[in-house]
Amino acid sequence: MTMNPAYDTTYRVERLERGVQQRVLSVQQRIGGKGINVSRVLNQIGKYSRATGFADHMFAAAAELELPVDFVHALPWVRRTVVISESADGNATGLSEPGPRLSESHSVDQLRVRVSGLLPDSGGLVVSGSLPGGVSPTVPANLARTAVAAGVPVICDVDGPALRYAAEVPGVVLMPNLDELRRLVGEPVTGPSDIPAAVRPLITAGVRALIATLGADGMVAVTAGGAWSAALPEPLAGNPTGAGDAAAAAVIAALSTGGEPDWPAILVDAIATSAAAVVIPVAGEIDRSLRERLTPTVIVTELRPADQEAASP
Numbered sequence: 001m002t003m004n005p006a007y008d009t010t011y012r013v014e015r016l017e018r019g020v021q022q023r024v025l026s027v028q029q030r031i032g033g034k035g036i037n038v039s040r041v042l043n044q045i046g047k048y049s050r051a052t053g054f055a056d057h058m059f060a061a062a063a064e065l066e067l068p069v070d071f072v073h074a075l076p077w078v079r080r081t082v083v084i085s086e087s088a089d090g091n092a093t094g095l096s097e098p099g100p101r102l103s104e105s106h107s108v109d110q111l112r113v114r115v116s117g118l119l120p121d122s123g124g125l126v127v128s129g130s131l132p133g134g135v136s137p138t139v140p141a142n143l144a145r146t147a148v149a150a151g152v153p154v155i156c157d158v159d160g161p162a163l164r165y166a167a168e169v170p171g172v173v174l175m176p177n178l179d180e181l182r183r184l185v186g187e188p189v190t191g192p193s194d195i196p197a198a199v200r201p202l203i204t205a206g207v208r209a210l211i212a213t214l215g216a217d218g219m220v221a222v223t224a225g226g227a228w229s230a231a232l233p234e235p236l237a238g239n240p241t242g243a244g245d246a247a248a249a250a251v252i253a254a255l256s257t258g259g260e261p262d263w264p265a266i267l268v269d270a271i272a273t274s275a276a277a278v279v280i281p282v283a284g285e286i287d288r289s290l291r292e293r294l295t296p297t298v299i300v301t302e303l304r305p306a307d308q309e310a311a312s313p
Helices: 034-044 057-064 107-121 139-149 160-166 178-185 192-205 243-255 263-278 288-297 306-311
Strands: 006-013 026-032 051-055 069-073 079-086 092-096 125-128 154-157 209-213 219-223 226-231 299-302
Touching: 026 034, 026 057, 034 051, 034 125, 034 243, 051 057, 051 107, 057 069, 069 107, 107 139, 125 139, 125 243, 139 154, 139 160, 154 160, 154 243, 160 178, 178 192, 178 209, 192 209, 192 219, 192 226, 209 243, 209 263, 219 263, 226 263, 243 263, 263 288, 263 299
Parallel strands: 006 079, 051 069, 125 154
Antiparallel strands: 006 026, 079 092, 209 219, 219 226, 226 299
């Protein structure tokens, strides 16, 4: 689900220099948004997915040419995002417009009905990205409750107040990055070892799992059954835009199979899928052969509570 989609433009330059007119080496333009990226990656790894959320008629028509969609036509226009990708060192700079306000006051109700109709045939729901103006930050949490009540695994990859409300939904999986996590817990989390204690109150309150995406430091998963960190032996250089969306696709693909989740194995796949997205210049695609090669190289470490560490010989 993408409630605030975008037209994504990626400029490739040798090196970005502020205040200097520069030639662009190449330009790539496509429909985008975090949920769109998740849907693309799911389809690439063999999981049928349908993209929904808010859009205007033009964006929805363009999306239908590429993947299955079911949008509520409620936006007066769709925003744009620009990523400047540097060939010299792999850095990427993103500029994201805030987007418009909803043009229809009943659009959120329409979306709830749309989602409720899709859930009976769904193996999972991912609610990703920012919200357009006029949408309450409680909406992702309410949609997550609807999914949990229907027995459908749900991931919320949102930020700010929307993430705080989502964290109150028993059974939800949260996937914040490090900055989003710090804002959520209100603590100075500095690395993987700090995360289990910082998020334990959320797990105790009912969050099914929290998977923190940490860029070059990999990911950390915390559940009621334990905590694990995972990373590649060496991080890959490239465009990190969309890497978290690829990870969300891997996690929901695993959860959609049912049964008791093997969280260390899920982390391994999420790391490999995320890294396979970094090497692609645009968000929403992965190098599938690289994903397969990276999977056996991912290093998983169990993170034990501090009191257990102190008691270890």
